[in-house]
Amino acid sequence: MGETILQVANLQKQYEQREIIKDLSFSIEKGEIFALIGESGCGKTTTLRCIAGLEQVTGGEVRFQGETIIGPWDKLIAGHEDIKVVSQTYDLFMYHSVWENIKHPLRTYTREYQEYRIRELLRLCRLEGLEDKKPENLSGGERQRVAFACALADDPALLVMDEPFSNLDIPIKSRLRREVRRIVKETNTTVLFVSHDTQDALAIADKVGVMKDGELIQIASPLAIYETPQNPYVATFFPHANILTGKQLTFWGIVRPEEENFVIRPEHIRIVESEATRAEIIDIEYTGAQDVLEVRVEEGCHVYMYAQVHQYEIGDTVHLLLQEEYLHAFSEENRNICMV
Numbered sequence: 001m002g003e004t005i006l007q008v009a010n011l012q013k014q015y016e017q018r019e020i021i022k023d024l025s026f027s028i029e030k031g032e033i034f035a036l037i038g039e040s041g042c043g044k045t046t047t048l049r050c051i052a053g054l055e056q057v058t059g060g061e062v063r064f065q066g067e068t069i070i071g072p073w074d075k076l077i078a079g080h081e082d083i084k085v086v087s088q089t090y091d092l093f094m095y096h097s098v099w100e101n102i103k104h105p106l107r108t109y110t111r112e113y114q115e116y117r118i119r120e121l122l123r124l125c126r127l128e129g130l131e132d133k134k135p136e137n138l139s140g141g142e143r144q145r146v147a148f149a150c151a152l153a154d155d156p157a158l159l160v161m162d163e164p165f166s167n168l169d170i171p172i173k174s175r176l177r178r179e180v181r182r183i184v185k186e187t188n189t190t191v192l193f194v195s196h197d198t199q200d201a202l203a204i205a206d207k208v209g210v211m212k213d214g215e216l217i218q219i220a221s222p223l224a225i226y227e228t229p230q231n232p233y234v235a236t237f238f239p240h241a242n243i244l245t246g247k248q249l250t251f252w253g254i255v256r257p258e259e260e261n262f263v264i265r266p267e268h269i270r271i272v273e274s275e276a277t278r279a280e281i282i283d284i285e286y287t288g289a290q291d292v293l294e295v296r297v298e299e300g301c302h303v304y305m306y307a308q309v310h311q312y313e314i315g316d317t318v319h320l321l322l323q324e325e326y327l328h329a330f331s332e333e334n335r336n337i338c339m340v
């Protein structure tokens with residue numbers, strides 16, 4: 001077990017009598033990347049702001065490096081000097097060079113240290129050659145890296161990022177996610193970030209917390225969140241999840257308690273040559289690398305699965321194999337927590 005750097009205990013936050021954060025508890029260890037994911041409006045940004053000391057909490061406590069975080073009502077300058085927040089808009093000085101931007105958080109250090117540290121950050125964030133440019137003339141991905149360099153400059157104990165990849169195109173996003181993880185691990189920085197994109201969380205987090213209506217409904221590794229979601233809500237946060245009842249599993253000859261609910265991922269349903277379960281393809285979505293098939297097994301029982309592109313047509317009859325070893329059952333008390 002590593003050293004716990006942040007502990008959130010029974011956090012609550014109300015705005016005008018409305019409960020936004022109900023009762024939130026989790027902790028982060030030093031060097032860990034923690035992703036908070038959830039639908040729009042579920043309270044992710046509010047949680048980040050409470051943790052960073054930018055909002056007054058209504059109840060509970062945030063402890064950072066063993067000390068209680070003080071809210072803005074009790075502090076002249078809101079926030080904590082060892083927690084750096086990177087906002088969705090990056091907050092850069094658009095008319096000053098990249099060099100000047102990174103120098104700003106280092107202004108209290110000696111000139112020699114500033115030079116050394118800026119060069120190190122330019123290398124780390126792959127910004128060499130861009131130091132004289134102004135952010136207004138950079139691409140979205142480059143701006144994001146500058147914001148990241150600025151946030152890391154003063155070596156914060158905790159980096160808090162709100163939707164860090166939301167304004168980026170998909171190819172840039174995927175590369176930047178890998179870069180962020182590399183930099184964070186290289187510098188042993190602790191990161192808490194929020195996203196509504198589950199791919200962000202799977203790609204870079206060590207631990208994921210899924211939020212729903214101001215509560216955390218599961219905290220686990222990306223693998224466990226994907227493979228053993230606690231309830232249908234978490235399961236369907238990832239595309240094309242198949243939620244099946246025990247009764248529907250009998251179409252595949254699988255015998256399980258009829259009233260139980262299960263999830264099976266699309267990659268674990270396959271088309272086979274043998275006379276297995278018959279089904280009809282009712283829709284096909286071309287995604288480039290593969291086709292997503294929607295297949296009707298029986299009236300009221302449709303599943304999603306993946307196939308090679310342009311191999312099938314709508315109306316084709318196929319035989320399906322469901323890999324039973326990948327079936328995951330929801331417990332009774334969690335089975336009804338679904339997406340609305």
Ligand SMILES: Nc1ncnc2c1ncn2[C@@H]1O[C@H](COP(=O)(O)OP(=O)(O)OP(=O)(O)O)[C@@H](O)[C@H]1O
Binds near residue numbers: 015044046
């Ligand atoms: N200062 C405020 N005063 C009143 N209500 C607020 C305030 N800030 C946020 N809220 C409300 O709290 C709820 C949660 O907002 P929050 O920004 O935390 O959600 P979020 O999960 O980060 O959403 P998104 O993914 O869309 O950014 C929303 O209904 C929002 O309208």
